[in-house]
Amino acid sequence: MLRTRLQPLHPIAWWCWAGALAAAASRTTNLLLLGLIVAVCAWVVAARRGNSPWARSFGALLRLGVFVIVIRVVVQILFGDRTAGTTLFSLPEIPLPSWAAGVTIGGPVTVQALLGAASQGLRLAAILACFGAANSLASSFRLLRCVPAGLYEVAVAVTVAITFTPQVVLSIARVRDARRLRGRATSGLRGWRGLAVPVLESALERSVALAASMDARGFGRRVTSSGRRRATAVVTLGGLVGLGIGLFEVLDSGGSSGIGLAVVGLGGALVVAGLVAGSHGPRSRYRPDRWRAAEWLVLAAGLAAAAGVVVTGHTDPNALSQPLYPLGLPALPPVALAGILLAALPSVIAPALVPMRATLHGALA
Amino acid sequence: MITFDRVTVTYPDATAPALENVSLIIEEGQLALVIGATGAGKSTLLRCVNGLVPHFSGGRLDGAVTIDGRSTEQYRPRDLADVVGYVGQDPDASFVADTVEDELAYAMENLGVDPATMRRRVEDVLDTLNLHALRQRAITSLSGGQRQRVAIGAALTAAPRALVLDEPTSSLDPVSAEEVLASLARLVHDQGATILVAEHRLERIVHFADVVVALGAGPAEVRLGPPTEIFATSELAPPVVRLARQAGWTPVPLSVRDARRHAPGLRQRLATAKRPAPTVTRGDRIARVKSLSVSYGPIPALAEVTIDLHAGEVVAVMGRNGAGKSTLLHHLVGLRRARRSAVEVLGREPAALSASEAIRLVGLVPQDPGSLLCAETVEAECRSGDHDSGLPAGTTRAMLESLVAGISPGSHPKDLSEGERLAVALALVLAPEPPLLLLDEPTRGLDYRAKERLARHLRALAGRGHCVVVATHDVELVTEVADRVVVLADGEMITDGPARSVVCHSAGLASQVARILAPAEWLTVEEVAAALGEPLVGERSSR
Numbered sequence: 001m002l003r004t005r006l007q008p009l010h011p012i013a014w015w016c017w018a019g020a021l022a023a024a025a026s027r028t029t030n031l032l033l034l035g036l037i038v039a040v041c042a043w044v045v046a047a048r049r050g051n052s053p054w055a056r057s058f059g060a061l062l063r064l065g066v067f068v069i070v071i072r073v074v075v076q077i078l079f080g081d082r083t084a085g086t087t088l089f090s091l092p093e094i095p096l097p098s099w100a101a102g103v104t105i106g107g108p109v110t111v112q113a114l115l116g117a118a119s120q121g122l123r124l125a126a127i128l129a130c131f132g133a134a135n136s137l138a139s140s141f142r143l144l145r146c147v148p149a150g151l152y153e154v155a156v157a158v159t160v161a162i163t164f165t166p167q168v169v170l171s172i173a174r175v176r177d178a179r180r181l182r183g184r185a186t187s188g189l190r191g192w193r194g195l196a197v198p199v200l201e202s203a204l205e206r207s208v209a210l211a212a213s214m215d216a217r218g219f220g221r222r223v224t225s226s227g228r229r230r231a232t233a234v235v236t237l238g239g240l241v242g243l244g245i246g247l248f249e250v251l252d253s254g255g256s257s258g259i260g261l262a263v264v265g266l267g268g269a270l271v272v273a274g275l276v277a278g279s280h281g282p283r284s285r286y287r288p289d290r291w292r293a294a295e296w297l298v299l300a301a302g303l304a305a306a307a308g309v310v311v312t313g314h315t316d317p318n319a320l321s322q323p324l325y326p327l328g329l330p331a332l333p334p335v336a337l338a339g340i341l342l343a344a345l346p347s348v349i350a351p352a353l354v355p356m357r358a359t360l361h362g363a364l365a
Numbered sequence: 366m367i368t369f370d371r372v373t374v375t376y377p378d379a380t381a382p383a384l385e386n387v388s389l390i391i392e393e394g395q396l397a398l399v400i401g402a403t404g405a406g407k408s409t410l411l412r413c414v415n416g417l418v419p420h421f422s423g424g425r426l427d428g429a430v431t432i433d434g435r436s437t438e439q440y441r442p443r444d445l446a447d448v449v450g451y452v453g454q455d456p457d458a459s460f461v462a463d464t465v466e467d468e469l470a471y472a473m474e475n476l477g478v479d480p481a482t483m484r485r486r487v488e489d490v491l492d493t494l495n496l497h498a499l500r501q502r503a504i505t506s507l508s509g510g511q512r513q514r515v516a517i518g519a520a521l522t523a524a525p526r527a528l529v530l531d532e533p534t535s536s537l538d539p540v541s542a543e544e545v546l547a548s549l550a551r552l553v554h555d556q557g558a559t560i561l562v563a564e565h566r567l568e569r570i571v572h573f574a575d576v577v578v579a580l581g582a583g584p585a586e587v588r589l590g591p592p593t594e595i596f597a598t599s600e601l602a603p604p605v606v607r608l609a610r611q612a613g614w615t616p617v618p619l620s621v622r623d624a625r626r627h628a629p630g631l632r633q634r635l636a637t638a639k640r641p642a643p644t645v646t647r648g649d650r651i652a653r654v655k656s657l658s659v660s661y662g663p664i665p666a667l668a669e670v671t672i673d674l675h676a677g678e679v680v681a682v683m684g685r686n687g688a689g690k691s692t693l694l695h696h697l698v699g700l701r702r703a704r705r706s707a708v709e710v711l712g713r714e715p716a717a718l719s720a721s722e723a724i725r726l727v728g729l730v731p732q733d734p735g736s737l738l739c740a741e742t743v744e745a746e747c748r749s750g751d752h753d754s755g756l757p758a759g760t761t762r763a764m765l766e767s768l769v770a771g772i773s774p775g776s777h778p779k780d781l782s783e784g785e786r787l788a789v790a791l792a793l794v795l796a797p798e799p800p801l802l803l804l805d806e807p808t809r810g811l812d813y814r815a816k817e818r819l820a821r822h823l824r825a826l827a828g829r830g831h832c833v834v835v836a837t838h839d840v841e842l843v844t845e846v847a848d849r850v851v852v853l854a855d856g857e858m859i860t861d862g863p864a865r866s867v868v869c870h871s872a873g874l875a876s877q878v879a880r881i882l883a884p885a886e887w888l889t890v891e892e893v894a895a896a897l898g899e900p901l902v903g904e905r906s907s908r
Contacts, residue, residue, distance in 0.1 A: 156461070160461070177695075177700050178731065178737045180699075180700060180720045181698065181731065182750075182793065183723065184753060197739065205779070206458055209453065209458035209459065210459065210461070211421070213451075213453065213458065213459035215417075215441070216415055216417060216443070216451040217461075218446030218472055218476050219443060219475050220475075221444065221475060284483065285480065286467065287466070287483075
């Protein structure tokens with residue numbers, strides 16, 4: 001057990017851990033492995049989530065995942081390819097004109113088609129669960145605090161945008177209440193029309209008040225030249241975009257794309273350059289998150305899952321997919337299994353947050 | 366430290382200037398209190414100090430405002446952030462970060478304060494404002510009073526030499542308000558900060574003030590002076606001052622403690638005087654709440670609350686921030702649905718009624734009265750109010766006029782001051798005269814005069830057989846209107862009794878007059894004057 005500490009784990013460590021798990025999920029349609037990944041996420045979230053309102057986002061994203069699976073299956077039933085196999089039932093086929101060749105509506109629905117769609121849906125749901133876990137363990141706010149000084153303005157804009165949505169939800173509730181208190185309809189077309197204007201108005205008012213508050217508290221004070229700041233921002237953003245594209249390429253090709261790796265390297269270099277150049281800004285940072293042993297271990301645990309799946313992909317590619325012809329239980333490749341199980345370790349490695357009693361207002365908000 | 370040199374502010378599209386020819390100097394290390402009637406331009410004055418007016422508001426500023434030698438003409442608000450901290454009227458609109466600690470550090474990060482200093486100042490402020498237990502909490506999970514303290518703390522951490530606060534205690538219960546004001550006083554005494562604060566609830570702050578800036582209606586009426594001098598004649602005065610004038614005490618005492626030195630004589634004269642008999646005649650039951658329990662998730666908001674409300678009575682619901690007052694009112698008005706038959710108004714369940722039916726039975730002025738207003742002009746708002754509740758044209762307008770006179774009918778509700786907006790919302794809800802009338806914190810931003818008129822209206826409504834329920838922190842309002850006080854604590858009803866005994870026997874809820882004249886049970890200056898058979902000195906109302 002590591003030395004106890006008060007500061008929570010570095011948000012980037014959580015996001016990297018979740019990203020690595022998501023990468024593992026993206027490479028497989030094996031129902032057992034995907035289910036295991038979701039379970040690992042849930043386990044770690046249950047053990048180490050914080051007390052912010054965002055800590056509840058894991059549940060929301062799980063529900064979204066279920067919704068994705070359902071949609072994927074329904075779409076498969078209605079419009080999917082007519083794959084061969086055991087027919088479960090048949091829908092009346094709607095003939096389409098010749099220019100719509102390739103699209104079918106209705107027709108026989110096979111077990112294989114359904115299972116294939118469900119496993120693809122589950123893959124997406126597992127990726128969503130990883131994202132939800134990252135958000136619950138380290139809110140996007142905390143992640144944004146880590147951005148380099150060069151990207152600070154962008155980060156603030158994103159922060160404000162994130163707080164904006166719950167504010168709008170609250171303000172809709174308030175305006176609905178107000179309409180009822182004035183004795184007016186709160187539902188139906190008239191009700192909604194009456195809602196839109198005041199909600200937009202209050203959103204606008206809030207934005208102006210927030211801008212005033214930020215200005216009064218020194219936001220946007222300039223010490224370095226704005227040209228240099230802009231240059232660092234462009235370099236860092238460019239690096240991040242490159243990193244994203246490169247990673248996509250690498251993951252898509254299963255780690256064998258040379259160009260992808262090169263782009264990742266270049267993007268990474270640009271980000272580091274931006275970080276270094278932008279770190280001399282006039283701003284300072286309160287209690288910056290620190291990267292220590294626990295962070296390395298959490299990162300390693302995440303990478304173990306990704307590595308396990310990627311290695312299995314090279315040694316035994318069939319084990320990663322759901323066997324459809326013939327139908328069968330998915331395999332349990334030991335390397336991938338071990339990797340994913342290792343990813344559950346952060347539930348012990350990461351520092352536990354002191355749980356704080358929820359309050360009435362917490363529930364109200 | 367803060368200098369106004371012949372400052373005139375005119376907002377765009379405004380017919381008259383919001384401030385006219387104001388000249389004043391606030392010395393370093395003073396706590397300056399800005400007083401003035403509703404809409405007198407207090408907020409404008411405060412926003413001039415750090416340049417939000419005119420840099421943010423638009424409009425035109427003639428004359429010069431300088432702070433610590435910097436003129437707001439050349440320096441934008443952000444360039445003044447290290448000199449002056451600003452806490453606006455609505456703390457919720459000012460939060461940038463999501464947790465308390467980050468919010469406190471925000472201004473320092475912008476100013477580039479080094480990390481070690483930052484840590485120390487955050488700890489200092491957490492202690493000063495008693496926030497350390499909340500340091501990692503999400504701001505959205507805090508109560509109103511806690512948020513207000515976070516907003517003040519966020520301005521304090523930048524260690525500004527001057528601090529500007531716009532009604533910092535208007536949404537706080539008496540005890541939290543005292544805490545916040547005491548910490549402001551500490552800043553002035555221990556750290557030499559200069560503080561400019563606008564406040565309507567003078568009784569809470571007057572004894573902390575070094576100077577008072579009194580904004581009158583016209584340019585000649587801006588006065589700056591020591592509190593004793595200003596309050597010797599000011600129309601706006603806290604109860605302690607009014608009692609002193611009534612009893613002829615000089616110099617005018619500003620705190621309960623000073624006043625008590627003069628009190629024995631008055632107490633003696635009052636010993637033989639007859640206390641006004643309770644005039645309340647309880648009518649039929651209008652509403653009942655029967656063992657109402659509400660919880661938000663795992664947290665109880667109301668626990669087994671049972672209250673009967675009768676025609677002809679004014680009931681005050683009190684309790685600290687987050688005690689469940691608003692939840693109770695929301696159930697009474699039917700915004701939230703309770704278990705069946707837990708809430709009844711004239712035998713019907715308010716949540717089950719349609720909106721247009723419900724407003725004939727029960728009306729609520731919510732905590733955020735601005736949300737009731739949605740028309741383009743005050744006039745249109747009043748007309749739509751008449752229309753919504755089927756009243757003869759002009760009823761709402763007349764009601765508004767009787768609450769706060771002189772609001773220009775053509776002005777946009779959003780351009781009104783906080784107090785004026787409240788008055789419009791009050792007029793909209795009061796005009797249909799529903800049998801049960803609920804008001805949630807109805808005195809935010811109202812001056813004494815408007816408050817007195819509101820109190821008179823509420824009493825008159827009760828006299829005509831309505832039942833009025835007021836959820837408030839404002840003890841002085843309670844003493845003026847309430848017959849009965851219900852105190853909630855953590856969702857439980859802990860007291861339900863006649864206003865006089867509840868107010869006089871509670872340390873936190875006692876009014877100023879009650880404290881001065883304790884152990885005799887007197888609540889208001891009016892009562893004392895009537896008992897002595899004297900006319901009320903300094904008749905402030907424009908009846």
